Amino acid sequence: MLELRLVQGSLLKKVLEAIKELVTDANFDCSATGFSLQAMDSSHVALVALLLRSEGFEHYRCDRNLSMGMNLGNVSKMLRCAGSDDIITIKADDGSDTVTFMFESPNQDKIADFEMKLMDIDSEHLGIPDAEYQAIVRMPSGEFSRICKDLSSIGDTVIISVTKEGVKFSTAGDIGTANIVCRQNKTVDKPEEATVIEMQEPVSLTFALRYLNSFTKATPLSETVSISLSSDLPVVVEYKIADMGYVRYYLAPKIEEEEDMKP
Amino acid sequence: MLELRLVQGSLLKKVLEAIKELVTDANFDCSATGFSLQAMDSSHVALVALLLRSEGFEHYRCDRNLSMGMNLGNVSKMLRCAGSDDIITIKADDGSDTVTFMFESPNQDKIADFEMKLMDIDSEHLGIPDAEYQAIVRMPSGEFSRICKDLSSIGDTVIISVTKEGVKFSTAGDIGTANIVCRQNKTVDKPEEATVIEMQEPVSLTFALRYLNSFTKATPLSETVSISLSSDLPVVVEYKIADMGYVRYYLAPKIEEEEDMKP
Amino acid sequence: MLELRLVQGSLLKKVLEAIKELVTDANFDCSATGFSLQAMDSSHVALVALLLRSEGFEHYRCDRNLSMGMNLGNVSKMLRCAGSDDIITIKADDGSDTVTFMFESPNQDKIADFEMKLMDIDSEHLGIPDAEYQAIVRMPSGEFSRICKDLSSIGDTVIISVTKEGVKFSTAGDIGTANIVCRQNKTVDKPEEATVIEMQEPVSLTFALRYLNSFTKATPLSETVSISLSSDLPVVVEYKIADMGYVRYYLAPKIEEEEDMKP
Numbered sequence: 001m002l003e004l005r006l007v008q009g010s011l012l013k014k015v016l017e018a019i020k021e022l023v024t025d026a027n028f029d030c031s032a033t034g035f036s037l038q039a040m041d042s043s044h045v046a047l048v049a050l051l052l053r054s055e056g057f058e059h060y061r062c063d064r065n066l067s068m069g070m071n072l073g074n075v076s077k078m079l080r081c082a083g084s085d086d087i088i089t090i091k092a093d094d095g096s097d098t099v100t101f102m103f104e105s106p107n108q109d110k111i112a113d114f115e116m117k118l119m120d121i122d123s124e125h126l127g128i129p130d131a132e133y134q135a136i137v138r139m140p141s142g143e144f145s146r147i148c149k150d151l152s153s154i155g156d157t158v159i160i161s162v163t164k165e166g167v168k169f170s171t172a173g174d175i176g177t178a179n180i181v182c183r184q185n186k187t188v189d190k191p192e193e194a195t196v197i198e199m200q201e202p203v204s205l206t207f208a209l210r211y212l213n214s215f216t217k218a219t220p221l222s223e224t225v226s227i228s229l230s231s232d233l234p235v236v237v238e239y240k241i242a243d244m245g246y247v248r249y250y251l252a253p254k255i256e257e258e259e260d261m262k263p
Numbered sequence: 264m265l266e267l268r269l270v271q272g273s274l275l276k277k278v279l280e281a282i283k284e285l286v287t288d289a290n291f292d293c294s295a296t297g298f299s300l301q302a303m304d305s306s307h308v309a310l311v312a313l314l315l316r317s318e319g320f321e322h323y324r325c326d327r328n329l330s331m332g333m334n335l336g337n338v339s340k341m342l343r344c345a346g347s348d349d350i351i352t353i354k355a356d357d358g359s360d361t362v363t364f365m366f367e368s369p370n371q372d373k374i375a376d377f378e379m380k381l382m383d384i385d386s387e388h389l390g391i392p393d394a395e396y397q398a399i400v401r402m403p404s405g406e407f408s409r410i411c412k413d414l415s416s417i418g419d420t421v422i423i424s425v426t427k428e429g430v431k432f433s434t435a436g437d438i439g440t441a442n443i444v445c446r447q448n449k450t451v452d453k454p455e456e457a458t459v460i461e462m463q464e465p466v467s468l469t470f471a472l473r474y475l476n477s478f479t480k481a482t483p484l485s486e487t488v489s490i491s492l493s494s495d496l497p498v499v500v501e502y503k504i505a506d507m508g509y510v511r512y513y514l515a516p517k518i519e520e521e522e523d524m525k526p
Numbered sequence: 527m528l529e530l531r532l533v534q535g536s537l538l539k540k541v542l543e544a545i546k547e548l549v550t551d552a553n554f555d556c557s558a559t560g561f562s563l564q565a566m567d568s569s570h571v572a573l574v575a576l577l578l579r580s581e582g583f584e585h586y587r588c589d590r591n592l593s594m595g596m597n598l599g600n601v602s603k604m605l606r607c608a609g610s611d612d613i614i615t616i617k618a619d620d621g622s623d624t625v626t627f628m629f630e631s632p633n634q635d636k637i638a639d640f641e642m643k644l645m646d647i648d649s650e651h652l653g654i655p656d657a658e659y660q661a662i663v664r665m666p667s668g669e670f671s672r673i674c675k676d677l678s679s680i681g682d683t684v685i686i687s688v689t690k691e692g693v694k695f696s697t698a699g700d701i702g703t704a705n706i707v708c709r710q711n712k713t714v715d716k717p718e719e720a721t722v723i724e725m726q727e728p729v730s731l732t733f734a735l736r737y738l739n740s741f742t743k744a745t746p747l748s749e750t751v752s753i754s755l756s757s758d759l760p761v762v763v764e765y766k767i768a769d770m771g772y773v774r775y776y777l778a779p780k781i782e783e784e785e786d787m788k789p
Contacts, residue, residue, distance in 0.1 A: 346672075374709075
């Protein structure tokens, strides 16, 4: 039997908004340690990984590991029926082919339950090894979202270049070129407004803006985003979920044409 | 001659928004007692009844009974030109085939008059007998609106079931099922937030959500809605207009298939 | 070399929004005295004139007169990437075929530069003689915008009639007629809320509402608008830009059919 009670139910609504644009169907995996998801986007280019640790739930009961396949559009439709202050409980009986989302209003006067059929979804769980990154940029998530959106009005790809001084986002398109530089800045009034760069060596990588824009749907989950870059690894764009876990997006850099020639 | 002056003109704007989705053309009936309308929706399934009593107007002059046929879309276009604080006056001369809406800004610096041709509309006025209902639910109008909207994302019809404990709204569709229960709750800080049930006997009836959703366009008119249910009668969904009258919607319940067999 | 630094960068964003609906491509003319533009709308009916005087810039360097052809849609795309508190600098090297817009965030932590190719645009600069107008109406720009929008829901043209008492806006269409009168009112708490009429003689002229509605895109630039009317001249609709200049729109009145007969 599975019963997960989350007082801050709006968090689950935000999680679904953060991933449903990229992923259509996916398995939610429940174990004693937490509620998680790992899925490729529908074009098999980007990977999403979600973790909500069991400690973050008010009540967390998961008798045995369970993998529940769901259409994320349908889950999102149901969660949109939850009020922003509602407590959300996810329930499933052992062996059942349905999952129930229960929404309780703060004063307990309104109780809704939504039951949904589960799906069988083939998926293999990729092991993502821990890696050392050449550069990690932490910056306000709203700033990163704004930059990706702004550059999309000019070009299709962005070059992200990190030096000790800051991070530069560049693009080019038919109407012109654009460069946006965010300087490292640790001395701000609020820590969530800082731009902090941890760098082993300078790095410059190219990405498709359309995926980065999808990643920024997670902006409401966290005031900061961290971007981990290395020449030979997919970028990791991480939004931490306070006290509970994270949503992480992985995306391989675009290879320059000269490098295409290499074996 | 007809001259009706309404200081709170925004109320008339809200009335039009409340009925123009359901009704295309209708007669507004003026008599010494008030300004009223009764009309079927265009598919002849739902009935709307409006009453604005003469006492609610700052000035009310109606020398003889008058029935003015109007296209509600056009009336709404004109009323949307009134500012939200404007005083609205409705004027018509005896025997004239036009009606004039006059809007005065609170400081009298801006005065607008909009003149519209009247239409000939055949309509018969239905007598709606007073009835005893098995159950009457009074609840916050915003809550009822939210529930109808939420359930529409799951299914097409709603079963409304009333017991002493509360009212349950249920639906089912391709993606799953949903139940929303609102418990009776009279002990709230603000009386307009109460959910109150007056019940002679339990009742459970099925309605098309698309009509209920149209009825909830009246939500800005009142903080509460009352829903009167009986097995053999159309449901009445009523929004009171403070000190003036009401907008009421009538809709026949859907008959279950077993009952279809009855003579 | 050209380098114009504008601390209140949002003003330039508003200027582009004010003119880009009417004008597709245009030359921005820079001289020692200021930054200006004059262009016909694409149907060659209305004329737009912009002036930003050099004194209004924090830094203004323009070594020689320069005419820079730009697609206003593209300029608007780039300026939309500037934050509302950003400082904007426009830069061009002598003989260069590009222009650069630089945006600096108030705390200097984020610096963006957008480079755009210039275009060759044929245009002749019309001399607009100073004229005496029969009537000049100054009124709140928001009020004028609302009136043009409201009347557009009824008809296609507006008759603007000025007398000593006030200004009347009238229209007629399939669904009816509308008249909106704004009375002269100088005794208001805030001067920007006044409606002031300077009149030599009464005047009544007809204009296409679709152009007036385009002119009102300049509403965010100024709290007041002035409308200068004479029987034999295009109307001038002017939005002053505080301490810097103006956006002016010129539109010829529609000739009544009787007058069409005149030589």
